Structure formats: structure tokens, C-alpha cells
Amino acid sequence: MSERSGSITSKLPAAAALLLLIFFWWLLCASGAVPSYMLPSPVDVARAFVNDFSNLMYHAGTTLQEAAYGLVIGVVLAFAIATVMDRFLILDRAFSPLLVISQTIPTIAIAPLLVLWMGFGMAPKITLVVITTFFPIAVGLLEGYRSVDPDAVDLLRAMGANRRQIFRHVKFPASLPYFFSGLKISASYAIVGAVIAEWLGGFEGLGVYMTRVKKAYAFDRMFAVIILIVVISLLLMGLVDLIRRAAMPYANIKN
Secondary structure: OHHHHHHHHHHHHHHHHHHHHHHHHHHHHHOOOOOOOOOOOHHHHHHHHHHOHHHHHHHHHHHHHHHHHHHHHHHHHHHHHHHHHHHOHHHHHHHHHHHHHHHHOOHHHHHHHHHHHHOOOOHHHHHHHHHHHHHHHHHHHHHHHHOOOHHHHHHHHHOOOOHHHHHHHHHHHHHHHHHHHHHHHHHHHHHHHHHHHHHOOOOOOHHHHHHHHHHOOOHHHHHHHHHHHHHHHHHHHHHHHHHHHHHOHHHHOOO
16 A cells, blocks of 8 residues: 555656646636637647547557557567677677667658658558667667676576577566667657658548648647647557566566
């Protein structure tokens, strides 16, 4: 009970700050300081969310599907790249600059090219999510592999362990905290990457929905979809945290 009450108490400041922000938002709109066509009130946004709920959920399903496919592929690609770079020093020196360069190119600049090359289907959206998400995971895994105590590796070698056994029993467990830190960041990036790709072409998804309501000057629905994207991103980050707790129960034990 004490741990549960402590967890609830730790979340109270964030909840209070959020409520205070919403209150000032409503106050700003109610006072008429900002025209409603520029900033809809929280009441209007909530009403738009309820009235268009089924349509929002339909488009959110498409965006989630693109984000999930891209994130899974990004995890597999990051794991393969990080493991190979850790195993072969020459590949580490060759690929490290390329990984950094891949993240310096603005996402908004890559998206039109992907749509041009792959069409308006799901492929360019998934590809952009992969490009957006694999880097934090790959960097996290590399840091985890290199954080291993050399004495532990030497001990296993002295006991006759091969490279695969050392990786399985020492390097991979040591990389899990770093992996989940990178995955938590990438989970939020996945939704944003999918939405950006949808802005530039497509038939379904929250990005397509945002483009349509923007052209119709329905800014209450625009804010509703923005809030939905934020909520989905937070839920994905929470899901990653739950998976981390299940995969690393020993990390939850407090001294």
C-alpha cells in the first residue's frame, strides 16, 4: 500500500500542472484575448473529439498499424546493426558516421522522396518510421554492449565460454536497460514519423485527417487530433515501461 500511495503522490504534481494549463487555456479563450478561429477552447476541442470519435479511431488505427510495423522493423534492424558493429571494430568505424548522418537529414525532407519512390500506400510511412526509430535503439544497444565489465568477460573466457555464450549471459543482459531507454524514445517517434509521412500523401491515417481538417479550417478537430497523438505516444511509452518491468523484474527491486 505504501508503494502504491507513493506512486500516486508522485504523479499529483504532473496532474495538477496539466489541469492548471487547461484552466489557463480555457481562461484565455473565454476572455476573448485570442479569437476562437485561432485557438479553440478546451470545451470546443472536447466536443469535437466526442462528435468525431469514430472517425478519429478509424484513422488512428491506420497510423498505429504503420507505427507498429515500422517500430518492429526498426528494432530488428537496430539489433542487427548494433550487434555486428560491436562484433567487428572495422564495421563500427565504417557505419558510425553513416548512422549519425542518417539522423541529420530532416524527416520532412525524406518523406516526399519516399512517397515518390514507393507511392501513396503504407510502404513509405513504414520506411520513414524505421528511419526515425532505429537510431536511438541502435545507439542504446551499442552503449549497453560496451558497458559490460571486462573482468566478467575475462572470467567467462577463463571458464571456456565462447563468444555466443558471453553475448547471451553478459552482454545482452547488460544492454537491456539501454535498449528499453532507446525503445521508449523510439515509441514516441514512431507515431510522429507516421503522421509526418501521412501529411505528404495517403488516404488514411491521422496525418491525412489533420490535412483535411486544416483545409476546412476546423481547428477544434485539429487540436483534438493533436491531443490524440499525444495520448497515443504516452500510452506507447507506458507500454514499453510495462514490458521493461516484465523483462527486467530484478531492476524493480529497491534496496
